[in-house]
Amino acid sequence: MTNRAVALDRKLFAKVASTGGPRAERVLPCLSEAADHGKVWGMCAALLATSGDRAARRGALRGSGALAIASLLGNTLGKDLTRRRRPDLTGVPRGRRLTRLPHTTSFPSGHAASAAAFAFSRVYTGVHHPSDVLAGVALGVGAAAATCHWWPRTGPDAGEPRERHRVRVPALPGGKGLYVVVNRHSGAGVPGRQSSADRIRALLPRAEILEPGDGQELTDVLRTAARSAEREGGALGVCGGDGTVGAAAVVARARSLPLAVFAGGTHNHFAKDVGVAEFTDTVRAVRNGTAIHADLATASPRITFLNTFSLGAYPELVRLRERWEKRVGKPVASLLALLRVLPAARPFTVTADGRPQRLWLLFAGNGVYEPAGLVPLRRPLLDEGLLDIRTVSAERRLARTRLIAAAALGTLGKSRVYRVRHTRSLTLTPGTDAGSIAYDGEATDAPAELTLGKGSGGIDVYSP
Numbered sequence: 397m398t399n400r401a402v403a404l405d406r407k408l409f410a411k412v413a414s415t416g417g418p419r420a421e422r423v424l425p426c427l428s429e430a431a432d433h434g435k436v437w438g439m440c441a442a443l444l445a446t447s448g449d450r451a452a453r454r455g456a457l458r459g460s461g462a463l464a465i466a467s468l469l470g471n472t473l474g475k476d477l478t479r480r481r482r483p484d485l486t487g488v489p490r491g492r493r494l495t496r497l498p499h500t501t502s503f504p505s506g507h508a509a510s511a512a513a514f515a516f517s518r519v520y521t522g523v524h525h526p527s528d529v530l531a532g533v534a535l536g537v538g539a540a541a542a543t544c545h546w547w548p549r550t551g552p553d554a555g556e557p558r559e560r561h562r563v564r565v566p567a568l569p570g571g572k573g574l575y576v577v578v579n580r581h582s583g584a585g586v587p588g589r590q591s592s593a594d595r596i597r598a599l600l601p602r603a604e605i606l607e608p609g610d611g612q613e614l615t616d617v618l619r620t621a622a623r624s625a626e627r628e629g630g631a632l633g634v635c636g637g638d639g640t641v642g643a644a645a646v647v648a649r650a651r652s653l654p655l656a657v658f659a660g661g662t663h664n665h666f667a668k669d670v671g672v673a674e675f676t677d678t679v680r681a682v683r684n685g686t687a688i689h690a691d692l693a694t695a696s697p698r699i700t701f702l703n704t705f706s707l708g709a710y711p712e713l714v715r716l717r718e719r720w721e722k723r724v725g726k727p728v729a730s731l732l733a734l735l736r737v738l739p740a741a742r743p744f745t746v747t748a749d750g751r752p753q754r755l756w757l758l759f760a761g762n763g764v765y766e767p768a769g770l771v772p773l774r775r776p777l778l779d780e781g782l783l784d785i786r787t788v789s790a791e792r793r794l795a796r797t798r799l800i801a802a803a804a805l806g807t808l809g810k811s812r813v814y815r816v817r818h819t820r821s822l823t824l825t826p827g828t829d830a831g832s833i834a835y836d837g838e839a840t841d842a843p844a845e846l847t848l849g850k851g852s853g854g855i856d857v858y859s860p
Contacts, residue, residue: 560688561779563856565654566631567685571600573630574656574682575621578607579614579640592635592660599679603633614640618647626651631682631858637661638836642702645692645855654856656682663718663837666702669775671859681858690778691854693762695846701762701835704772705848707826708757709741711834731803738800743790745827756788756795760822760848768816769808778857781850782818789813821849 441456568574578593590598593605604624608617622632632651634644635658648655658678659667670688672678681687693701706714716733724732743754761784765772772784788799795813802811826833826842833842 571603574603576633579636635660710757747825759786
């Protein structure tokens with residue numbers, strides 16, 4: 397530090413040390429000692445983690461990670477770079493001092509780095525120079541920001557969404573002209589709560605609600621509803637999970653009808669991407685007649701998918717990730733699922749666009765997903781006309797180990813075993829060892845040849 401900076405540092409210390417009263421002399425030393433080894437912030441993380449709120453749990457996990465990074469850098473690299481004596485406490489009341497302290501201090505302050513990383517500031521109590529604290533704050537803020545490299549933010553604060561292709565569809569006040577097919581078997585169900593059909597009736601009293609009875613095929617009921625909606629110039633509605641919505645989308649496209657999606661499944665990936673995660677979102681769009689256009693992807697004449705298609709270990713990876721993501725967040729859950737699935741997985745052979753390959757997994761998204769790693773979270777656009785192809789090669793040495801290391805370090809974009817590309821179509825010839833295919837939560841035997849692409853036209857989906 398320059399002589400001028402040192403002088404300013406001492407002046408600030410003298411100013412702070414001369415302030416405060418008897419209460420500060422009692423409280424501040426105790427508070428500072430409580431911050432040792434991250435105890436205060438650990439308690440804050442524990443309280444957030446047990447709050448029952450998903451956002452609070454994510455904040456606790458992110459904060460703990462930032463705390464670990466900041467403490468590691470501040471207490472190892474910082475101490476090695478600068479060996480600095482504690483401030484001169486001459487003239488500072490004894491009650492305001494901390495005892496049992498080493499003679500040297502660190503620049504930057506590891507305490508302040510930890511505090512800033514967990515959204516607090518280090519309260520100066522005579523243990524560090526002011527510049528130690530400011531440098532620690534900068535280090536802590538940097539550590540907190542670094543967590544976004546491994547754990548991208550989601551939600552309304554994650555950035556401005558890209559402009560979507562909006563279309564006008566019939567506005568249906570009260571739901572008049574809307575025929576909604578409710579799949580009672582979708583989702584886990586919540587005992588004691590109002591059924592999905594009753595909720596929709598309460599929100600849209602003029603809509604027609606149809607529920608397949610015992611022995612009735614869902615597709616038959618969807619076609620009946622679509623014919624009625626077409627006669628009235630209305631719309632087809634569906635309440636269920638992604639598989640149910642996919643079946644309804646095929647019927648809606650055949651009749652050129654707009655589709656109203658009520659998220660009634662377990663995960664509702666398509667509904668979330670459309671922006672109708674709650675029934676009230678769909679109701680608002682139906683009343684106002686606002687919608688977006690969405691592509692439908694095909695894998696064969698009999699397979700249409702709204703979200704994803706996969707070969708190999710990916711379906712099991714997704715299943716485990718979705719089981720754990722509410723507790724630890726999607727990125728951490730994906731890494732844990734990877735550690736569970738890959739050691740027991742078996743590579744398979746497939747010919748992709750005429751090129752034979754040996755893979756651990758193959759993923760195809762209906763549209764470009766973000767981010768580009770192993771955690772496809774969201775689709776900004778649903779009508780780009782592109783497929784998002786992601787593969788993990790089994791042809792390189794230590795491919796699984798390299799993949800797990802790249803996923804943990806956030807360097808998948810540079811990995812030679814993990815590839816991402818965007819294309820309009822892809823022809824696949826799975827080998828006999830490829831096993832089954834999975835699409836939108838459904839599984840079936842792999843045909844001899846598949847051509848992934850976009851079907852003729854898409855659908856208009858109500859979106860607020």
